[in-house]
Amino acid sequence: MTLESTPVPCRRQIPEAGPSRVVFNRKVGPGWLLLRLEEPAIARAAAPGSFVEVLCAVPGSYDPLLRRPFSVYDADPAAGTYDLLYIATGRGTRWMAALPELPELPEEGGSPPAHADVIGPFGNRFTPPPAGATALLVGGGVGVAPLYFFARELCASRERPAQVILCMGARAADQLQGIEEFRKLPIRSEVSTDDGSAGFHGLVTGLLEHLLDRDLKGGDPRRITIYGCGPTAMNESLRRVAIERKLWCEICVEARMACGFGICFACVVPIQKSLGGAYYNRRICLEGPVFDARLLKPGLGEHE
């Protein structure tokens, strides 16, 4: 029986992924974990901003039912691996945290390697800045995940921006997990904390404005590109700053999803088709998650 009879000319390619082998799954700070998975097709297709959907249940179990979306934190196409940064807070992520780490292929007759059922990558990516521009990466919480991937890509790119500055926000100093990884890159890293226990005292968008007013003052605003990813409140605050200052900005938006590839219509955000146009509910998974800040509706459609 041939099921795939006549192929339909497909407009979008999602690799047919096999099981993702767990390479390692380790703590990188209080509550934060880094999961490295091996699946060459996903590793090749992943890009900064794109995300994958992880099934967080043993095969045959339907609880938890839905996959969990994660931005790709890093990928190594040569090694066929990709990394996910996550916090074990809910049922799905706690299940992920328990994935066994079996770095070596098993001996014949040995126990099977740990695998995760992952599909993707889905979604678009951050647009690289023009050569010579200043790229400001603004992140909060695990929202730094796609920014790390992007920072690594920018550092490796031939047409490097003139400078890359990370602004990372957290509630307190002990929640700035992941910052050490950014500090290993040849970029400038700045932090902010709500309680002032490290770096700039205030919101990460306050830190961003501080840098714009102090260090980047007098420069050509057309040579500043901003990339953001964080909780909705941070994203909205970043959108406002970028609009007020007329700066080019892309924001990686998050929302509760059921599927991750456009069939459920759950993860929508109001977007203008073009500047000044009417707002439409667009699917973040299909048309995003990265959007031009100017097209996002003030408030990002958040109801709560």
Add this chain to the structure above:
Amino acid sequence: MPSLAVTLGPLRAKNPVFSASGTFGYGEEMEPFLNPGVYGGIIGKSISIKPRGGNPTPRVVETASGMLNSIGLQNPGFDAFLRDYLPRMRGYGTLLVVNLVGDTVDEYVEMARRLEEVEGGEAVDALELNISCPNCPQGGMEFGIDPKATRLLVERVRAASRKPILAKLTPNVTDIVSIARAAEDGGADVLTLTNTFVGMAIDWRKRQAILPARTGGLSGPAIKPLSLRLVWQVARGCNIPVMGIGGIMNADDVMDFLVAGARAVQIGTVQFVRPRAVLEILEDLHRFLEEEGLDSIEQVVGTIK
């Protein structure tokens, strides 16, 4: 080789697995994963006469072995559907069912009538009437909870269209058989059972419902036993074919619905988790028939003792 083909009243499907409305987009979204032509039939997301923006977010919340949705029938509207979506769906090479939702009887009738004018009435294979969406004041459920309104609506659409009519019923009623009979009396060809069950999820610390609309429609494996009971009951109490839908995750679930009396099924929520689920299900159905020594899957229908 055993046959998976089924007849559903006037419809002939190459296999009994259809894709449920609202879990398939308009087909194009599924193309990266499979050829939408592999289904026995495809049912597009509900179309209303005017575009609808849908409900505020969050629109979904996971529950035990299930999920609540409150999408709110977001859709591009009937005109955009005809222009931008229908031509592509027609090319998939399987039964094409258009799911319609209206605020009023006249809106259902107008869409049914206008579909008769497209391509000499050959543009679609059947209409599915959504009289059961729990998430909108105008989600059609006001028709689907009342036998008289159900019968009137189906009669009016019947008079406006030559197409086979599927009536998609809500489980949120006291006596589903009376609604099902009303749809049958109105001229429906097939009964789709069921839409989602109204449910609720609360964040007690916030003293708040998680969905802004407060309630949503429950789907997924959590509802399978509930749907199965309704399908069994209606299949015994009505004379037109039933399509079973509700929490089907695999081929065993499909067989359960067929044994209970459904002549075909729709799969929905499983596709959010496994977009290629239909491929596995069809292979397993073939295997089951071979194991059971059956020539046709229709030999299974209604065989419950």
